[in-house]
Amino acid sequence: MSETTTSPGTIRITADAGPPKRRRGLALGIGAALVVGLLGGATAVAAAVTGGEPRTTPAVAAGAPAPQLRLGYFANVTHAPALVGVQDGLLAKALKAAGTDSLTTQVFNAGPAAVEALNAGAIDAAYLGPNPAINSFVQSHGESLSVIAGAAAGGAQLVVRPGITDPAQLRGTVLATPQLGGTQDVALRAYLASKGLKTTPNGGGDVTVNPTDNAATLKLFQDGKIDGAWLPEPWASRLVLQAGAKVLVDEKDLWNGTGTGKPGLFPTTILVVNKAFAAQHPQTVEALLRGHVAAVDWLGRASAAEKASTINAALQKAAGAALPADAIGRALANITFTTDPLAGAYPKLLADGVTAGVTKPADLHGLFDLRALNTVLAQSAGRGRASAAGLGQD
Known part of the structure; x- marks a missing residue:
């Protein structure tokens, strides 16, 4: 793994891998190594992901705001709520108002690496895809993380x-x-x-x-x-x-809408939090969600040009390059930004993971904790509640 600084307080974490060939050998080598991490426990390989020992947060009394929040996300358009929330200061502003003065970020290439960092205590919350969250929840017997909001569907x-x-x-x-x-x-x-x-x-x-x-x-x-x-x-x-x-x-x-009642929509990006962090710092989690909801709301109001400009500025900082106008335009047309995690889709996602051989059959009850999200949504007129679909608290 390698780390390169992309902006103050931001580390980009990527895998150093040679180009795949048209042969089975490389796939065997990569796959065998990753299966150990996925099925043998993420924490054991977290040091390789973060490039060293996990950072620790100074001890704070339980129930008090955390002095800092460490957030992971990807430099993908499907992570636009994170990109916009960081770029426009929406997340930092909401956190500061609740007593958390510092927001630090790490940029990942894919969900399993972000989950490894989350489980190792190197980050506190992350935007990622649903299947790595499911796998972590299953492997930890429900102790590792909670899904606290949706971010994007489709794409x-x-x-x-x-x-x-x-x-x-x-x-x-x-x-x-x-x-x-x-x-x-x-x-x-x-x-x-x-x-x-x-x-x-x-x-x-x-x-x-x-x-x-x-x-x-x-x-x-x-x-x-x-x-x-x-x-x-x-x-x-x-x-x-x-x-x-x-x-x-x-x-x-x-996706025909089974479980969600929304044909064509499937969860692509969600917001998760380390369970231990959430239990100790509920105010900080709620503040993170205020900033997240503000970012999703902005994406719903902004023009295509405004979205492209802001997201590209964030991508320039996070990944070192902006997107061509046609690429970002096509990408945005394929994505729905939503705080709804589409919890009803998760039994199918779990079944697909079992079919793929990267997770095990499990009970997903307890995966979702949407109480803080619904508290935030209730404070805006006309906002409906997010449902955990019987898989947690809402």
Whole structure:
């Protein structure tokens, strides 16, 4: 792993990985290493993710505001509430009003790495995809984290080289996902299984799935070294617009509204918090949610140009580069920003994780704690309550 400073107080954490080849060997090596982290416990490998010993927060009396909040998120358009909340100071302002004077951030490439840092105590809260949250909850027997809000729905696609027009043609191909056990990785493996195509976490099966950094995926696709990828925005749009990829599957078409009553919507990004931190500092968690709701509300009001400008400014700071206008425009058109975590979708997400071989059957009751979110929402006229769908408190 490597760390590079991208802005004051912000560390970008990425995996150092060589380019995937058209062979099983690399997938086997990457997959075997990551399976240990996913199925053997995230805390054991957290030092590798954070680049050293987890930072500690000074002791504070239980129930008092935390002096600082350490937040993780990705440099993806699907994480726009975090990008906007940090860029425009909405999160820091809400936290300061509640007595938390410091907000520090870390930028991750994928959910499993963020969960490892969360479980190790290196961060207190994180924006990430639902499947890493599920896996952590299951592995910890419900002790690691709580889902406290939704952030984004939609915005994930399987994009492939133009010659592939039917799922049957995926047999023997090499596809990429951001990280083994991540939300897009699980979605791809479950989709392939539904088409009779086998995969294994260590890279075997009918289709080779290589966990790959998103930026490397774009280059590998351009070089013809992979056949496609299941990616979140803006990376799906970048492969389409910059590398000539074609959409084989838009994930929204796989969701018929079962469990959520909202056809075409599926959770892509959620906000989670370390359970121990939340128990000790409930005011800080509620303040984080005030800033989060403000960011989501702004995304709902802003014009397309305003959203693109603010998100691009945040991406420049977090990842070192802004997006072309066509890429960010296409990406934003595919995403719905919402504080609703779409909890009713989680039984399917868990089942998909089991099918993918990266989690185990489990009871998800207790995964959600939406009480603070609903307190914040109740203070705005016309705002409905978020539902835990029987999987926690709301």
